[in-house]
Amino acid sequence: MAQDATAHARTIRIGCGAGFSGDRVDPAEDLARRGALDYLFFECLAERTLAAAHVGMAEGRPGHDPHLSRRLTPVLAPCREAGTRILTNMGSADPMAGGEAAAEIARGLGLQGLRIAVVTGDDVAALLTPDMKLMDAEGTLGEVGLPMIGANAYLGAAPLVDGLAEGADLVITGRIADPALALAPLIHEFGWGDADWSRLGAGTLVGHLLECASQITGGYFADPGRKDVAGMAWLGYPLAEVGADGAAVITKLPDTGGLVDRRTVLEQMLYEVHDPAAYLTPDVTADFSGVAITQAGTDRVSVHGASGHARPEGLKVTVGFAGGFLGEGEISYAGPGAAARARLAGEVIRTRMVELHGCQDPIRVDLLGLGALLTPTEGAAAPDPDWEALAPEVRLRVAVRSRSRELAETLAREVEALWCAGPAGGGGARGRVTQSVVTRSVLIDRARVRPQVKVITA
Structure with a gap:
């Protein structure tokens, strides 16, 4: 999509409805109904849950996320009514089966014509060789000494952008870099180039901040007497208002529990980031070292200043x-x-x-x-x-x-x-x-x- 004055003036609203496979469902439904979102994404895939999905397929169970129906059923209709498009990695070890299951759910809800883009190609088991060196341990793949059950590469945002360009109401993928679920809509809407490292880094920060859902709205943050959080039973899940330069405001819906403040945002920004100046993703080597985090009102935090450098040549494979x-x-x-x-x-x-x-x-x-x-x-x-x-x-x-x-x-x-x-x-x-x-x-x-x-x- 070409950048123009209209694109520059727009603000895209992106919400996160899940931070892991077993996450709550009701906050996502609230976002779908009241969030006035452009996009809602569900991040439901961890390395072990993906491996477990491969085991399940070998034993005759579906390879997509077991909570796919429970999670999509309450949001598909309100999202379609609001014009909110959905992205998720609930395809897990079998994205195509996940896409077919989602289509059946849509038909059951009377949502004929819903377009579902299924992203495949992350399964790279056939491309691996025993002499490949391990990243997280000494030795090679062949020296692990256990039967391999699956191998999936972390894809970047590009195929999700392609799915959105095809007019998809729902994009389902398997192993994808978590921030890409939010980065892809920003690339699609604002027309960022695949070497626009500064904006790609900024968009990656938005995805990273949102991807764990309630962790940025008070979950995994609360510590009574030190970091008090009200309404923990009814935490609202986060959304971001993002401009064409990648600067964003992180917030949540009114009348929900939890909080969004500088502390919750800072903790989430540093979560699982070994080097804030070089956060490696398939899309960009993001640089969070210059990020400014500012309280912009009650439950509203402004973030800007993220940048980036050229993406790595290699893709991580789990x-x-x-x-x-x-x-x-x-x-x-x-x-x-x-x-x-x-x-x-x-x-x-x-x-x-x-x-x-x-x-x-x-x-x-x-x-x-x-x-x-x-x-x-x-x-x-x-x-x-x-x-x-x-x-x-x-x-x-x-x-x-x-x-x-x-x-x-x-x-x-x-x-x-x-x-x-x-x-x-x-x-x-x-x-x-x-x-x-x-x-x-x-x-x-x-x-x-x-x-x-x-x-x-x-």
Whole structure:
């Protein structure tokens, strides 16, 4: 789209309706109905959820996001009525199936003629070789030693822009760089060039600020007494008012819970950014080091000054491997000596798993509330023995990750047996076994990755 005076004068309203697959639905419906949005996007794909989707496909389940219907059903009609276009990565491991499912939802709602652009081409499993070096660990792909279940490259905004240019009301993709879900509409509306690094960097900042939904409106921010947030049960999800230069105001709908202020925006800007001056994406190497964040009113924060440099030559690829099975068991102990009894129970499980069942896989024993997250081996101080002795209740968790489903199931049964065969006062035992996935990352030459766009009409 060519840049003109009209484009320069416009402000584009973009909202985020989800920050992960299991996110709330009602704030997105509120945005769809009251937001007067040009675009609404749903960011629902993490590296492990994508790997899990590949596992699900291998077991005969759909490869798209399991919440696709629950999330799209309440917003498709109000978005179409308001002229709001939707973008999402809920296609997950099978974007085409996701697109077909969305078309069925639209038909069921009576929305004939809804145009759905499906972006594929992120699946690059056939392009990988065992000698490719890992980005996040030592060694090569071939040295991981686990069966590969899928490999997906992080695509940039370009194929989404193509889908919008085709008149799509809804764009569904698989693995895409999260900020691209907001950057693509800005490129489409304002006609930014593919080497307009400054504006691409600014648009990437907008996408990065919005992509985690409620994290910028008070979620994952609230800390009572230090950072108080009102209305946490009814957090409003964010929207951005973006100008042609990429400068934006971050806000939320009135009469919703949460807050948008300089602190929430600053925390989100730095979230998962290792180098603010060189945030690597498929579209641009974004530079957030010169960003100015200014309170512009109640629940309104102005951001400007982001820039960028040439995009990387390589695309990041997430490679999923079948990691075996995770066996978990939990049981609670209460009253005097609860922690000591829980520790004894953990020792019992470890001994039986190793000496009776021949387990050679690492076994993790946690006392939830006393040492499940911060342990001495990870740099935290050992629990105070006096404080531990006074703990009124403790939840024991024991886990093993093994290639053997039988061994994982055995651990869960052993924890359940603590009801009678363990220390005094155990109760509330539960166990489960889930298939485990392991992810690694490599780089691939972007020229080898060829996205495609197909339009489906409901």
